[in-house]
Amino acid sequence: MARRVMKLTGAAVLAACAALYAAAPASAETIRVFVDQARVVKLARPADTIIVGNPQIADAAVQDASTVVLTGKGFGVTNLVILDRDGAAIVDEQVVVSRASANAVNVYRRSSLEALSCSPYCEAQLRSGE
Incomplete structure (x- = not known):
């Protein structure tokens, strides 16, 4: 009987982890951009709010509801957060700007x-x- 409880507990943990993974925002990969160059960021769903941690390092311009153009302005590391209308994160990633x-x-x-x-x-x- 102890084994059955362990199996149910294991299945419940797996289900909870799968639910958390499905609800998580876009992958936490690093976006790399060169100084004075642009990079297109396509979004899975329409954006409502765009936040750049340090606008002296990178700038984000809205092309349309699901396309953002990220431009490297200065060397360094910052972050990019894009939220949908409900405030859920679409993108929450680190941005590294380096020389070209x-x-x-x-x-x-x-x-x-x-x-x-x-x-x-x-x-x-x-x-x-x-």
Whole structure:
């Protein structure tokens, strides 16, 4: 009889885990974006609210109810949260913004930063908004 109780308990735990997994928001994968480049994020259902943790690192623009365009603005890590009309999370993921090329060099002079693109000669990179 103890074995039967264990089997029922195990089945109940599996059912509860399956229910939690089905109710969970989109996978917790990292979204990778390059500085000054955009990435399209398709949503499983229409979005109502979009939140970017640090808008100096990434920006999100609504294309339509189920398409968001994510643009890398500065190097770093932030997060993206997209909620539906009921407040349930559609996306809750980390966003990593990095440089687009291995041929890029950053030169720091005290508090100023100059980004150079070196292919084949080093030239200052143009940044959006400058």
